Amino acid sequence: MLRDILARDPAMLEAAARLDAIGADVVLLQDVDYDAAGMGLAAFAALLTTEYPYRFALRPNTGMATGLDLDGDGRLGGPGDAQGFGFFAGDGGMAVLSRFPVLTDQVRDFSGFLWAALPGALLFDGMSEGAKAVQRLSSTGHWEVPLELPGGTVLRLLAFHATPPVFDGPEDRNGRRNHDEIAFWPALIAGRLPFAPPAPPWVILGDANADPDAGDGRHDGIAALLADPAVQDPLPGTASADYPATGPLRLDYVLPMAGLRIIGAGMGDGAPHRPVWVDLDLP
Template sequence: MAAWAAAARADETLRIATWHADLSRDGPGLLLRDLLADDDPALAAIVAALARVRPDAVLLTDIDYDRGGAALDAFAKRMRTAGLDYPHHFQVRPNTGRDTGADVNRDGRLGTARDAQGWGRFAGEGGLALLSRWPVAADAAVDVSDMLWRDLPDTLIAANDPAHDVQRLSTSAHWAVPVEMRGRRVTLMAFHATPPVFDGPEDRNGRRNADEIRLWQAWLNGALGHPSPALPFVLMGNANLDPLRGEGRRAAIRDLLADPRLVDPLPGRATVDWSRLDLGAMRVSYVLASADLSVRDAGVVEVPEAGEHRLVWVDVALSDEPEG
């Protein structure tokens, strides 16, 4: 698909998007510095692409977190300057960079990036953020990012894992946030899973990646101690797993995509080009609508100036009256 071939949409639809755009830096405060300097071509390309596609809500899955939300505010200001106003945000501290206190990778050192709850050289590196044109019901959000990996039903964490008693399942976060869109409440379910590589024969990362994906069906089944997210909902983010190619326990994402409660609008569409790693194009980012929603259109936008990952968007139409 040409980059902007399907950017227009009917007035009655809502456009929901996710993008693993490169909004992370090597240290705390550097993203804010770059946003304020306004001289980074990659940042300019990200802003321009979003302004062209114009999603009603977009989940960014690789954006640094700071306690005051200064970087997110600066990014939203850049978007306003480009003609797209996102007055409503949702961002909570992610697990990335939070020390577990355990020697997770068994290298004899504590406090390294690999010893964190989610890989990170500093707390908040590469977290999640939601920007929305519509009001976010933050008081009704459910964040399960602090759930221990061992507590997922049928967990794959090894019994002798050095962080068995303290390791959280979420690499970055798993949360469900209601957004009031055109008179209806739509729950946006967000995550970014760990890559299923960069480990040894114990396959710790592969096990964790699969369980981060399986968490969603456990939640929908009511098995996490939280009510299932209300309909309608959209599940989105970076699963870091292709259903057919690459390493990882691919059955986890195939099972999710086959769940009858979900609609997959873009089967087989690549969302990243990993040619530099000799992996080629793969599908790792997803926007999946609940089956009660009417999917009108969907697309993937490649922005080479902004990095390897592509912007994924889906247009859905809401019924006039809530179901129930």
């Protein structure tokens, strides 16, 4: 990614132009390669005319070696054997760009939470005990990122990127994991996990890789999140992605907690995923 940014690759310039056209105060970027020094993220931010003085990223689960043959292909060290599919550590992570300070000392990273520890986890038949002991739920990450807004209000971003529910076999490994990555948020909010629920106000946002009505995957996971009385859905029924093999799908979401005043919502231009935005009137 850093190589392509420094070479001013047209795809990178187009992505930057799409973000500038929206001019959001806060952006959650997906499929951003992670490096410990933040060089890639800083280089991308430099392409933007919108200034984001605060940048934040954690090491994702993508490409994180497990030492096990998780995908059952008889070989170790492949991209499917990592905690989340990835050809190298940090391959396609997440990042936050913000005009408001990130309260890094209050960040909560749930990315180490084991899949098997989720109440009611849809573990697939044939999953080994060794895999159950190490396989994390998050294919990329689940984060709570607090932002300090003008006036002192703290808005908490509940950010994630779920695995696509395809590219597996009849065991439905990815479809089950996708469902459970989405189910993590209702469980957290309701206090069913060994973590305190997020303090309000908060917003769930990210690429769920799941449509409640169409496409592959288990629709009940994302449908349950959208129907949860703790959240509100500002863009019901709108498609945010379009692939030739599937047609329009709703995969990307910004879901403010119930009670927050929404004053606008929409989508920008892009392919195959369009950026989703929501304007909030916060105290």
